[in-house]
Every structure is written in C-alpha cells, then in structure tokens.
Amino acid sequence: MRAGKFKVVAAVLASATPLLLHPGSASALEPQAQRGLTFVQTNCAGCHAIGRTGDSPFPEAPPFRTLHERYPVESLAEALAEGITTGHPSMPEFSLDPGKIDDVIAYLKTLER
Template sequence: MKVSHFLVASAGVALAACQPSSGQETAAVSAQPMHSEGHALAQAACAGCHSIEPVGLSPNPQAPEWPVIANTRGLTRETLTNWLVEAHNYPEQMDFYLEDDEVEQLVDYMLTLQSDDYHPPY
C-alpha cells in the first residue's frame, strides 16, 4: 500500500474523531488556514516520531521537532521541497514515498512554523 493511500485513510479516521462539541469550537475550526490538510497529513504520517506542533518535543528523541527544521537557517520552500522529494535523503526510518501534492501540503504546513523570534527548545 502506498503511503498516500494509508495517509488518506488515517487522516479521515483521525479527523472524524475530532468533532467539535460547541459553537465556539466550530468557529475556531472553520477559521483554520488552508494548511490544515498538511497538518492532518503530518499528524497521520509524521507525528509518531516528530513533534509537528509549534511547541513540544518529538516522541522519538532522535527525530527533530518540525519548528526546529522549519527555522533552520537557509531553509526555503525550494530546499524543503527538494529534500522531501528526494527519498534517498531520508533516514532509513523515513523510507516512504510522497505524492507531489502531499509534499506541497507538508511544505505549506511546515513553513507556517517559521518565526522571526524562534528559539530552539534546547
């Protein structure tokens, strides 16, 4: 099974479990930016090892937190896209294939984690 098929199924299950319970939460959910697809994909495919949220430590201490990656000096949309497309760059644990639209979604989300006043957690 390709990762993309697994991710679509996993993301659907994960999102179905996150139904808001009040009108206030519904307003917050509907106001989420377009990169929420990238967040859902990251949650399904990457969060087992990486912290994909703006704050938090990765479940796998050897997997860098996404804000650390996103705020790496010199990182651009192009360099991040190229790294994600070139599967031979991945560590062995990350050996999977991403469709072009999945790469774009992940890059879009990861770039939202960039901050001018970012300070690494350690």
C-alpha cells in the same frame, strides 16, 4: 437545555475548534496547509513534534517547528520527492507526490510564524 446554557456551550466549542485544526495555534489553516497537517499527523507525529509546542516522541527527531531554523523549508521539496534517506537514524524512507509535497511545505511554513 436552556437557551443560555446552549449559548455558552456553543461559544466554548466555537473557540476550541481552531485549536483542533492546528495544534498549538488559535488560527485555522488554509486548505493546503490543513492537508499538510493531516499528512504529518498521520505519517510523522509518531516521532516528530508537529505543532508549535511539545517534545518529539522520539528524542532524535527534530520538532517540525525548528526545521526553518536549520534551512528554508522549501528546500525539503526535492528531498520529499526523491525520498528522504537521511534525517534521524530510525526515520523510514519515503517519497511524496508533488501535491503532498506542496501541502507539507505549506504546513511547515505555518510553523515559522
């Protein structure tokens, strides 16, 4: 590959990397928020829209970007620790350890911006 083509490919990859880290955003996340994003991608994205755009795959599941419009996301910490039993009707019950809770809250806070 010629040097000029390599530079173009490298520039495209470098500009796309932050988008891979944070759906719908051009900025990279802090480590705690990145861990939260990884958790919600694995455990929540099947039903909820977890990025700055898009519809939730399960229509009754609110997009995470709207949660802060309903209540302060910090108020979710207790529910995440004790086990969320409400939410949408098909939402599974689960509880998180304090570190995971902080990660998820950190990620949700990035959606407020």
